[in-house]
């Protein structure tokens with residue numbers, strides 16, 4: 637055998653032996669310089685190729701390249717061995733599978749709120765805002781609520797030490813908006829409300845409403861019905877029906893309550909709609925002239941409708957949630973489903 641090839645094979649043996657005894661990356665680097673560096677043993681031998689007899693050059697060249705590849709492979713293996721050992725020594729096993737980081741999601745209540753606002757904005761409503769800590773004047777008096785109305789009772793309303801209260805509805809924002817600008821007005825106000833209810837499957841002391849108010853000349857009950865029907869279809873689908881029932885609110889006349897047909901059972905009756913086929917959403921009506929007077933609008937000129945709806949209720953219908961408390965418990969097993 638050509639002596640050059642024999643020499644190279646000997647170098648390969650040396651390299652393997654040296655690599656096997658390594659215990660650090662620094663030693664590995666020294667070893668790399670010794671064999672594969674610019675003046676390393678393998679490199680120098682390859683340079684000698686020029687002196688090989690031309691008749692042998694092809695065969696010797698191939699053998700030399702094989703040896704070089706083998707040396708490089710031995711280095712790669714040694715590097716992998718050292719790196720693995722190093723990560724294990726530091727308590728980190730880079731061969732373990734990765735852990736998926738859970739991404740956050742939008743809460744179902746926030747989703748309904750965002751969707752509702754988007755739908756009303758497309759209809760021409762703009763978003764208005766008001767404080768959660770409200771004056772009794774805005775929450776009750778200006779809304780034509782009599783002194784002895786049961787909703788004012790401290791058993792139902794949270795009163796603050798300074799005489800204000802936590803708003804029991806988003807309707808006071810109607811008053812604030814009308815106090816601050818001239819008609820026509822077309823606003824929605826999404827927000828938190830507070831009532832001293834005993835929590836159960838359908839009641840929470842803290843819940844959300846979205847309020848709507850439209851004031852202009854010649855606004856009619858038909859406009860209100862059209863608006864709510866359109867909203868229901870946009871939010872829950874074209875098959876949804878809306879039902880209006882006579883009701884009473886101090887600040888609207890006439891007043892109605894409205895129900896959406898249950899989208900879960902298509903009106904046939906199920907557990908969520910308590911077998912009735914309908915789900916109560918909230919109240920609405922034509923703005924009472926007494927409210928216009930309280931804010932300084934002339935009731936002879938201006939007409940308007942208002943509505944309020946419970947956001948949680950809609951979220952519960954949308955996702956077939958049977959208990960309102962699930963929305964506030966922050967249980968990941970529940971929240972991760974949306």
Ligand code: PHE
Pocket residue numbers: 804805806807885888918919920921942943944945
């Ligand atoms: N504020 C009423 C409630 O909380 C709902 C409502 C809003 C009714 C606007 C009429 C007009 O029940």
